[in-house]
Amino acid sequence: MHDEPVPGFAEVHAAQQARYPMAEPGWQPVHTVYVPADRFSASTVAEWGGRALSLAEAHLEAFAPDMRDRVLGKLAREPVEDLRIDFEDGYGVRPPEEEDGHAERAARAVAALHAAGTLPRRWGLRVKSFADGDPARSVRTLGGFLAAVLERAGELPAGFTVTFPKVLMEEYLGQFAGVLERLEARLGLAGLRFEMQVEAPQTLSFLRAELPGTLGGRLAAAHFGVFDYTAAIGLPPHEQRLDHPACDHARHVMQTAFAGTGVELSDGSLAAGPASDRADDVHALWGRHARLVGHSLAHGFHQGWDMHPAQLVSRFATVYAFHLAHYDSYRERVRAWEERRAAGGGVMDEPATVRTLAAALRRADAALSLRAGRPGDP
Template sequence: MSSNCLNNFTSTIACHLRTGSSSRSTDSSSRKNLGKQLLDRMALSFFTLTTEKLHRAPSPMKRFPCSPGSRIQILPYLSSTASRAPTSHTGPREPIRKKRIMNAPTARSSSVAVAAVDPMENLLDSIDRSLWHVDARLRTSYPGDRGTRQPVHTCYIPADTYHPGIPGEWGREATEVLDSFAGTADALASIINAPLELASEVLPLVRAKLAREPIEDLRLDFEDGFGSRSDDAENAAVEEASASLKAAIEEGEAPTFFGIRFKSFEEPTRRRGIQTFARFVGLMVTDGRLPEGFTVTLPKVTAVEQVEAMVAVCEHLENSGGLSRGALRFEIQVETPQSILSSDGTAAVARMIAVASGRCSGLHYGAYDYSAACGIAAEHQSMAHPVADHAKAVMQVAAAGTGVRLSDGASIIFPVGSDDEIRFGLRHHAQLVERSLHRGYYQGWDMHPAQLVTRYAVTFAFYRRSFAAAARRIAAYTGGPGAGASTDEPATARALAWFIIRGLQCGALSESEVEGATGLSGETLDSIAFERTNLH
């Protein structure tokens, strides 16, 4: 309660008591005028005090939509209250007049001119105050995509088989498969089910990619691909693999993205997994920094608390290793039903993203473990099974707007064996890659060198097939030369720009092609794709 308001109110009462003691000698007219003045002063003091008290009320919905001490905002309340005032032995009371209240002095000021307050502005201010915490939560929880490059695949190999020459070996083996089974536009078109003209554009791009950057993202596996071994054997593998990876980085032979997958935080493997994680990170740190592109994968997550534990481990390793806060980020591998739906019926994967506190960089779907846990027979386990589609749809909604990226799983039907078996394996993989791209999963796992052929061929065809239409629409949206009227909304324009940027990042499109077709530079496309809306 304001001391000024309280003093004003008590002085009014005191004045009333003093006046009452000497009013016997006052005539009837004077008493009537005095009564009116007293009523005005008491009403003003009371409502000034009340508005300050209500303004400090904890719930925004209980506040008056005005600032403390405002007189104008209480006029409707004064008028309606005064008009219903009961009568006394001195006769009926005169309703309180707006003019009197507006011109009446207050304890704070003797000015008789008070500016009118716009009710709509007060309403808008009140709503802003009531939603500010919601706005802050949305900005934190849904920051949008970072705009950095996302690899089109992740290749997994047992950690103890890694050496710096792995990417080159995979590239050469994939090129041999390309030459033997998809070395012409006709053959490639048959494998990836694309028009001949499109296959002709894609073929040289695939060949160049396999020579330049056959593996974009490589994960050294200490989990299923490594198996259960003695502590000494796993520790030795950590030492050797980390040394080989550091040598590859120094020699410029490491992929753009790389890291490790360690054992899960389930009770039987938890301690071993954390030890491997900690040892490998410690060996990779140089001058208080981790190499650019380094990440780790947390597999077989079955509880939100395991993600919280992962955050605690990351914080400990950062503190003990002299790393900057947030230097360690991780992917969550979604390969158990419990990571999609908790026992209480909530979407566990959404909560996992939230408790990761910005450290979760991706959600990777594990097709075979998840399908098996759902009771799907081995012959029918696939990234295209309905249970897989359900899980990936939940992942997609949970990650939308958070900046967490998605990756589909793997196919273990490798292009190996007879010529017919190799062709079947290539076509099968091509169909799965295209299916993922159509559903907004722009990354997947590759487990065999021959799968690089269809990974790049299908991915490049996906972007090139839709590039011309996307370029026309984004040019029309930005009012480019020769562009017609655009009917696309800002959200669609952002998606179009992001689509073209992804094509540039993976090598499906060239900068000259993009600028020639859209009239836009890469920076302009970035500004459209990552323009922050009110939600972000």
């Protein structure tokens, strides 16, 4: 009996592999730090780290020694994993020459950080939204910034990405991908990618697995914007929070749309810092932030935004505690599964579960490491 080919199978299977590469995830930052462009300088990363370290040294006395040492070591060595210079909501609308000047100044700062070896593993800028009606401003800022970085640094340092906010129309994504393609040709670059922000219910309507393929592989990530989203659906101000059920729904739509595509996901932010440097105020902020970070992690979002140096402490402490809580049991289950399979005995965990356990261990190893590598490093 001869095997009969299934008509059309090869084409469909190739499309499946392209759409759902199912590749092992590489390193992903646990957070993105947003800094308004007019406040960004070559000292920003050190200032955030120093401020966070000072608060941690003063107020982490209740932590177990191992956890305290982990957090202090991280803050001293790599306080910011992902940095975004903000030309959108955190920056506002400025006269054209003022924004041009801030883009040039930001590029000088990036070049200085790169030369000093202190540029975060991932970095970039957030441009203004096309939905605001002035795409030329976004393109001008991005192009001027990139040209200035190339001039001053001699290259585009590794880890660059650009954040594209308030995507109310699907067509804006294709238009922005075209902008990046033209910038590559003009500046002699390659591989420019961007992350979209999901900040409106309209955006959920066009999230789907096919979307990255329509953008030439340029879509690197999708970030949730809690405040714009909750305002857009009419939640009252006191309910505009990351752990609201409406936000859970939006995040789950993002997960189901991009599962298996390789598009990274990030949660949003808490727009708050401690009311003062007193222990009770700092602990209150850490507790509030830690609960939200824990909520994101439990829902499968391993990255979020940090908007104040104090949040670095609660971010890293919560991430470490999350991964350490189950690390040994996950490792034992993977080991037991491999031994039972090799011996031909009964295997309790499903293969899909074991793959998830192994992926969780890889993510934990990356998050728990204090080594400041380069993008893609474990």
